[in-house]
Amino acid sequence: MKPNRKDREADIGSEPRTLDDDPVVQGILKAISHKRLKPGTKLGEDALAKVFATTRIHIRQVLAHLVSRHIVTHFPNRGAFIYRPTIREARDIFSARRMLEAATVSAVVDNLTDDVRHLLKMHIARESGHDRNDRWASLALTADFHILIAELANNTVLLDFAKELMLRTSLAIATFEVPGSPDCSPDAHPGIADMILAGDKAGALAAMHKHLDEIEQRLNLDGAARDPDDIVAIFQDIGIAPLNRGAA
Amino acid sequence: MKPNRKDREADIGSEPRTLDDDPVVQGILKAISHKRLKPGTKLGEDALAKVFATTRIHIRQVLAHLVSRHIVTHFPNRGAFIYRPTIREARDIFSARRMLEAATVSAVVDNLTDDVRHLLKMHIARESGHDRNDRWASLALTADFHILIAELANNTVLLDFAKELMLRTSLAIATFEVPGSPDCSPDAHPGIADMILAGDKAGALAAMHKHLDEIEQRLNLDGAARDPDDIVAIFQDIGIAPLNRGAA
DNA sequence: AGCAATAAGATTGCTTCCAATTTTTAAGCA
DNA sequence: TGCTTAAAAATTGGAAGCAATCTTATTGCT
CATH class of the missing domain: 1.10.10.10 (Winged helix-like DNA-binding domain superfamily/Winged helix DNA-binding domain)
Known part of the structure; x- marks a missing residue:
């Protein structure tokens, strides 16, 4: 049967x-x-x-x-x-990323095969070799670094979570970024990769944590809930203060 | 405008x-x-x-x-x-849970307000007071414990991930459980809760890790990829070996 | 008896159509 | 000029019906 x-x-x-x-x-x-x-x-x-x-x-x-x-x-x-994330959600996303990417980095350090080393070096070479002025290529490459770490952790579930978090991070950045600041300091990636390749787990974890903190601190998450379409705030961000017409 | x-x-x-x-x-x-x-x-x-x-x-x-x-x-x-998870996915799910629930437990210990203590105690009381013979009520309560931990971590993203992982764990257990073994040793939950309430982060982490290991080891994930509908294997699980009719 | 081919039945997938709500435009009025 | 009201246009939500595919049952053959 x-x-x-x-x-x-x-x-x-x-x-x-x-x-x-x-x-x-x-x-x-x-x-x-x-x-x-x-x-x-x-x-x-x-x-x-x-x-x-x-x-x-x-x-x-x-x-x-x-x-x-x-x-x-x-x-x-x-x-x-x-979707436009709330400030609370933006913070939660970065918090979740610190947690999850710490776990993935740790897993990668524990699983340093030759293939892993090769793929990491390949990506860093691509990042350093690309055209810095091409903003769109830069964006794609910097996101790919974090995705690559998740892939090297060899866990499909974590990879799915990482992909979702990267997308939601994009939405959080697009919603709360102060205009004119870069997305992801590209110089941080080679440092993290080097520490992973050296087997320095604590160093890699600290570097990744610091990297994510830097990205988050470049955003406007200061609790002052403001409408992202708020004209006044937008002009304040670029240094134009409103005039106090009609004030006493 | x-x-x-x-x-x-x-x-x-x-x-x-x-x-x-x-x-x-x-x-x-x-x-x-x-x-x-x-x-x-x-x-x-x-x-x-x-x-x-x-x-x-x-x-x-x-x-x-x-x-x-x-x-x-x-x-x-x-x-x-x-959905029927593969063996690989089942392992990944448990691995992801170990990482994620370690992070949530850690966050809860760092955030021990009176409300958190109260909710934890309430849940443990409910778990200990329920009818042990009502298998369905038990299932719901044991899952609720892990969800509660994620809620107390105060991060909506992590909570979503935890819910998804609990569901996928249910599918993994239903797919690979050896018949007749209980789902979740309910006695582990009070121990974990006590360590959290005592502020013993390392102890709570170790207890949660051990708890998840126990659940996973109760499954048949020994790489021998077998059809869950395999009649022979099912009867072998309950101690009935096939007869060698027609063998030399 | 067992297996292959065929026809009937059932289920999914898609197209078309129309109702309900919303957004826009226009007109009317203070 | 600016605001409220009303009608028109556009968009979304849902329903019925038909075509395509798969499953099941039957028949016929080896």
Whole structure:
């Protein structure tokens, strides 16, 4: 008696389908991590369907998927918008990253095979060799470093979490960055990589922790809950103070 | 000039909608964590629509949501099935839990307010006072302990990860448990809670690590990849060896 | 008896259409 | 000029129906 296919999943045959590989999903995620799509912008169904040349139903599925990934918010009868994290969430994201990336770095140091060394050196070489002025290439490469660490930790669950955290970090940065500051100090990555390669676990952990702190401190998370569209605050950020017209 | 509503999300008005609160989603998740729905069982659209007295479209959205949460697998033209983790994934889940719950326990010890103490004591009292013979109530309570720790860590992102890991742990246990062994040794929880309440971080971390190891070692993750429906292996597990009919 | 091919039944996937709500535009009034 | 009200346009949400695929049962053959 072989397993009945009525209520038992298939052993062979067509592969399961996930929306993670979908070109529309990847396009939107790429646009977010490249800062082309900013938090709060509306993702109209018809507009997306036209851009990606697919049906509205497909777009609907994609948006639902992004909603459950915390990348998009859905307001009934109003549509989907790129998610805008709260200050609390932004802090939680960085806190979670400090915790999770400490664990991944630790796992990588404990698992220093030749392949791991090779991949790490390869990435650092790519980072140092790329065009510093190409802002978009820089963004992609700096994110890839953290993803690579998670991959080298050899744990699919942690890798999934890391990818989600990188995306949500992009949203947090795009929401709370003070204009004109760089994203990720690229010089920190070679230092972290060197300590990992040297087997210095404590040093690597400290360097990663400091690196994440630097990124977070470049944001405006000072509790003063302000609207990211607040014109006054935006001009204050670039050094233009409002005039006190009409004050006593 | 106030923010334009055309491509800026609403500040007030109707709340965003998530499928996490959906009664159908919660019903399925509850059935999974209570071991009523086992990995591999098919979730037919019409069947679910009839059970929950809703439309097929709604069920379709729910299933898509569960697919992106790694709870359900979707085979094209064949339907949705409760996800069955691989051995590799089961190990990764426990490994991730050791890392993440170590971090949450540590955060709780660092944040020992009176409220935290109270909630911890309350839960332990509930656990010790419940009916040991009610297997379903036990399952719910033991899962709640780990969720509570994550809540007390005061980080929404970590809480989401913890919830996801608890669900995926349920699937791993249901897939690889050897029949007849208990799920979670309930006696471990009071010990962990006591160490947290005493501020003994190292002790709490060690206890939690040991607790998770015990749960994992109760499973069949010995690399020998076997079909969970394998009749021979199932009877071997309960001590019945196959007869060598026809052997030389 | 056992296995392969075929036809019937059931389920999923998609297209099309229409209702409900919202956003925009226009008009009216203080 | 600025604000409120009302109508029009656009967008989202959902329902019914049909095509495509898979599963199951039946028939026929070795």
